[in-house]
Amino acid sequence: MAKTEVEVRTGQCPVHEEVEATREIPALGFPYAYYAIVRARAKRRPFVCPLCGKPVSFP
Numbered sequence: 001m002a003k004t005e006v007e008v009r010t011g012q013c014p015v016h017e018e019v020e021a022t023r024e025i026p027a028l029g030f031p032y033a034y035y036a037i038v039r040a041r042a043k044r045r046p047f048v049c050p051l052c053g054k055p056v057s058f059p
Helices: 032-043
Strands: 004-013 017-026
Touching: 017 032
Parallel strands: none
Antiparallel strands: 004 017
16 A cells, blocks of 8 residues: 655635645655656645545635
């Protein structure tokens, strides 16, 4: 199973106000070219609220 890194950032959830939003980024592994592409795509995903899963906005 691939390991993941969790990025955390404070943002504004439309439902829960200020939350510590998260997103998961897969760790680098073999084959390196595949994981480089997967990591780049994951970094483009939005941070989400840990309580409801909705995308979070940042001031």
